[in-house]
Structures are given as structure tokens and as C-alpha cells.
Amino acid sequence: MAFRVLIVDDNRLMRDMVKRSVELSGLEISCVDMANDGREALEKLRAAWYDLVLLDINMPVMNGEQFLQALRSDLALRDTLVIVVSTESSVPRIARLRELGAGFVHKPFTPEELIAAVRALLARPPIASRGETP
Amino acid sequence: MSLRASRLVADIAERMGFLLPVGELPDDISCTGWLRVVVPWSGPDGSAGSVEVCAEAQLAQTLACNILAREAGEVSAEDAETALGELANVIAGNLLPQLYGNDHEFHLATPSSQAGCCQGRREAAVEFMEGRLVVSVAATVHNTRLLRRGAQKDDGGR
Numbered sequence: 001m002a003f004r005v006l007i008v009d010d011n012r013l014m015r016d017m018v019k020r021s022v023e024l025s026g027l028e029i030s031c032v033d034m035a036n037d038g039r040e041a042l043e044k045l046r047a048a049w050y051d052l053v054l055l056d057i058n059m060p061v062m063n064g065e066q067f068l069q070a071l072r073s074d075l076a077l078r079d080t081l082v083i084v085v086s087t088e089s090s091v092p093r094i095a096r097l098r099e100l101g102a103g104f105v106h107k108p109f110t111p112e113e114l115i116a117a118v119r120a121l122l123a124r125p126p127i128a129s130r131g132e133t134p
Numbered sequence: 135m136s137l138r139a140s141r142l143v144a145d146i147a148e149r150m151g152f153l154l155p156v157g158e159l160p161d162d163i164s165c166t167g168w169l170r171v172v173v174p175w176s177g178p179d180g181s182a183g184s185v186e187v188c189a190e191a192q193l194a195q196t197l198a199c200n201i202l203a204r205e206a207g208e209v210s211a212e213d214a215e216t217a218l219g220e221l222a223n224v225i226a227g228n229l230l231p232q233l234y235g236n237d238h239e240f241h242l243a244t245p246s247s248q249a250g251c252c253q254g255r256r257e258a259a260v261e262f263m264e265g266r267l268v269v270s271v272a273a274t275v276h277n278t279r280l281l282r283r284g285a286q287k288d289d290g291g292r
Contacts (some may be wrong), residue, residue, distance in 0.1 A: 087227020
């Protein structure tokens with residue numbers, strides 16, 4: 001499976017860095033696209049199909065947690081794979097993100113850690129079949 | 135200043151920007167003329183403050199080159215400031231839980247470049263092969279739990 005990846009981060013250098021990590025991870029990629037914040041990411045997801053979203057948390061306009069809540073409330077998008085790529089260390093907040101079905105990679109990270117998170121996420125059943133409420 | 139915090143900063147800079155740490159610097163080192171990036175944060179019960187990172191220009195430029203995989207002449211001064219801002223963001227996200235505990239939620243605002251030296255309490259000062267970097271944390275702490283945690287940390291460090 002070749003992945004269409006959407007990287008969501010308000011920092012252009014970090015978007016480039018995440019993109020390079022994706023390319024170095026060994027993951028088969030057919031497309032990498034970028035969004036500056038959660039709102040722009042939702043617009044892109046409604047306009048085109050993406051298999052995987054790599055998501056920052058601290059962003060202006062719509063932050064990562066707000067984006068995840070909106071994504072899981074959207075029947076057409078709720079099964080989208082999301083990995084949070086963040087400095088977030090708060091145990092309660094990470095638990096909330098995991099409850100929303102997201103994988104987690106802590107910044108700074110290596111390409112190996114990223115691919116491990118993707119594999120762990122792929123091994124899980126889709127959101128809808130887990131009976132989770134958005 | 136804490137050796138633990140300096141080690142954390144050295145590790146982040148090495149993993150994220152491929153900078154090579156040499157050792158800890160004295161905590162009274164002057165950062166006049168260095169680049170300065172401020173990351174405002176807010177925490178529980180009205181606590182707020184900023185994490186400030188000051189670095190020599192050469193370090194910031196090398197950081198930008200390493201992150202963007204470009205040669206020295208291919209990065210701008212703006213790239214260097216942006217790279218230092220993202221490093222500051224990652225340092226802030228990792229340092230605040232180390233200082234105050236990971237049972238609190240901290241929200242970080244967008245880093246901004248500002249003139250002057252780092253304000254607040256010096257938490258880390260590290261020399262890298264590529265230049266020097268210091269980190270300080272200013273806090274307007276109204277939260278008794280955070281205050282208690284900070285006091286315990288101070289006692290433990292003596």
C-alpha cells in the first residue's frame with residue numbers, strides 16, 4: 001500500500017523535517033501534502049483522500065486536539081489514520097489523544113520511531129469497528 | 135541551573151538538529167548579541183510564563199542547515215531564526231514537564247524572535263561544537279501545585 005500523507009504543522013521547517021523523516025522511514029509513499037493548521041487540514045481531507053495524517057498539537061486557528069475531535073465527528077473522515085507528532089508530555093492530554101484513536105510520536109523523533117508508530121496504528125482495528133464514540 | 139535540564143537540552147539538540155554537545159557552560163554566561171527566541175506558555179489555574187532560548191548565530195545557522203539538509207550558503211537568517219524557534223518549541227515542550235511534572239497540561243504559543251538577553255531563571259547552558267546555547271524559564275505562577283513542585287525540585291537539587 002502506497003500512502004498519501006498529510007503533514008499538519010504551523011512551522012515550515014518542521015513540516016520539511018517530518019517530510020524527510022517520512023521519506024527516510026521506508027514507508028511506501030505516493031504523495032506528501034502539507035497543511036498549516038487543523039482547519040486547513042480538514043479542508044484538504046474533504047477535498048482529497050489521504051491515508052495518514054501526521055499532526056502537530058500546538059497550532060494557531062485550530063489546534064491538533066480540536067482537529068482530531070472534528071475529524072472523528074465526521075462520518076466520512078473518522079477512520080483516517082492519525083499520528084500526533086508533538087512535544088506533548090502531559091499524561092492526561094496524551095490519554096485524550098489516544099482515546100481519539102491517534103498514535104503518538106514524541107518530538108524529537110527518528111524515522112524508525114515514526115515507522116513503528118505507523119505499523120502500530122495499522123495493526124489496530126478501524127475507529128468505527130471499535131465502537132468508539134467520537 | 136540544573137545538570138538534568140542541560141542534558142535534556144543537549145539531547146534534544148543532538149537528536150533534532152544533529153548538533154554535537156561538548157559540555158555544560160557556567161550559568162552566568164552572557165548571551166549579549168546572540169539570537170533570542172521566546173515561547174510563551176500557559177499552564178493550569180492561570181499559571182503562565184515563557185521559555186527563552188538564546189543561541190549564537192552560528193549555532194542557529196548550522197541547525198537550519200541540518201534540519202533542511204542544505205549547505206551553509208543556502209539558508210537565510212530567517213531560516214536560522216525559524217529553526218531556533220522550532221528547537222525552542224521542542225525544548226519548551228520537554229522542559230516544562232521536567233520542571234513541573236507531566237500531570238499538568240501546558241499550552242505553548244508560537245515562538246517569536248526578540249531582542250535582548252534571556253529573561254527568567256537559567257535552567258540550562260550548553261556548549262556545542264557549533265556554538266553556545268542557554269535556556270531560561272520565566273514563570274508567573276499562580277498555581278500552588280506548581281509552586282510546591284518547584285520548591286520540591288529546588289530542595290532536591292541542594
